[in-house]
Amino acid sequence: MGMLLYRGFVRQNPSTRAYEPGQALSSIAFAIRRQVDIRSLTRPILEQLSNETGETVHFAKLEGAQTCFIDAIESSRAVRVGSRQGLTLPANCTATGKAMMSRLTTDELRTLYPQEELTGLTQGSITSRTALEQALESIRDTGYATSREESEDGVMSVAVAVSSPSGEIFGMNVSVPAHRMSDKLRAELGALLQAAAEKLHGMLV
Numbered sequence: 001m002g003m004l005l006y007r008g009f010v011r012q013n014p015s016t017r018a019y020e021p022g023q024a025l026s027s028i029a030f031a032i033r034r035q036v037d038i039r040s041l042t043r044p045i046l047e048q049l050s051n052e053t054g055e056t057v058h059f060a061k062l063e064g065a066q067t068c069f070i071d072a073i074e075s076s077r078a079v080r081v082g083s084r085q086g087l088t089l090p091a092n093c094t095a096t097g098k099a100m101m102s103r104l105t106t107d108e109l110r111t112l113y114p115q116e117e118l119t120g121l122t123q124g125s126i127t128s129r130t131a132l133e134q135a136l137e138s139i140r141d142t143g144y145a146t147s148r149e150e151s152e153d154g155v156m157s158v159a160v161a162v163s164s165p166s167g168e169i170f171g172m173n174v175s176v177p178a179h180r181m182s183d184k185l186r187a188e189l190g191a192l193l194q195a196a197a198e199k200l201h202g203m204l205v
Contacts, residue, residue, distance in 0.1 A: 038170065039071050041203050045196050046073050046172070052192055055176050056081040060096045062169040063088070065112045067097035081155050081175035092132050093121045095147035095159035096171035101132075102139040103161050103169050109133065124149040144190035149178060156181040158189040160197040164204045172196055 012018070042059045049057045050073040059071040072085040091097025092113075101109060113129045120127040124147075126135060139145045147157040159173035174189045 038164075038204075042071065042170075042172070042200060045200055046071060049073075049172070049174060049192060049196055050075070053174050053189065055174050055180075056083060058084055058096065058173045058175065060094075060100070060171045060173070062091060062097065062100040062171070065091050067091045067094045067100070067171070069096075079177050079180075081157075081177060084175075089151055090119050090121065090125075092118050092127075093125045093147075093151040094173075095145045095150075095157035096161075096173045098126075098132075098135055098139055098147070099145035099159040099161040099173075100169045100171045102136045102145065103163055104136075106133070109136070121151050122149055122153055126150065142190065143194050146186060146190075154178050156186075158186055158193060160190075160193040162197045162200050162204065170200075172200075 039059070046057050046059055054075060054077060056075045057073050058069050060067050060069045062068075066088045067090070068088045069084040069086065072083040074080060074083040089097070091101055101112075104112070109132075110129070113132070116129050118125075118127050118129060118132065126132050135145075143160070145159045145161075147155075147159070149155060151157075154177060155175055156178050157173045157175045159171050162170045162172070164170065172193055174193065176185070176189075
């Protein structure tokens with residue numbers, strides 16, 4: 001019990017001597033509840049995107065240099081991109097990760113990537129910090145990120161980022177089989193995602 005007390009998982013009530021949940025447990029519970037809350041907020045927005053596009057949509061969170069996919073709605077089309085819910089992928093290899101990292105300062109980015117060389121997942125992945133910084137500049141200009149078979153062969157995505165008042169960075173994407181993607185569709189998805197991001201941002205503020 002001493003270690004649990006030391007770590008803050010339990011505390012002893014001074015008057016009753018009874019053990020109660022400590023600050024650490026409260027923090028964990030709050031973090032879990034916050035993630036559930038953000039998913040319940042975003043679900044209707046994801047459903048609308050899913051209906052508008054007919055493609056697989058994802059909601060993710062930036063955790064260090066990783067894209068953590070925390071919710072998804074999979075397309076009902078016969079040929080579709082599979083759900084990535086529950087997966088964690090290198091942020092430099094996903095449209096959603098790049099969209100989220102475009103919200104970071106250069107210093108924050110270089111803290112995440114102290115080396116020039118980055119880990120890739122496919123032939124199309126960005127594997128240098130210089131190329132990533134250039135890509136993020138472009139994303140800041142257009143307002144959305146794209147991925148051309150950078151995390152998985154045959155998959156292309158468009159994504160946007162949303163920052164919460166507490167400083168957390170989230171992202172939404174639409175993932176499309178490569179043969180269905182076109183410049184026109186990419187721009188249409190970018191506009192739909194930007195509208196969705198504005199709606200979510202309004203709910204978070």
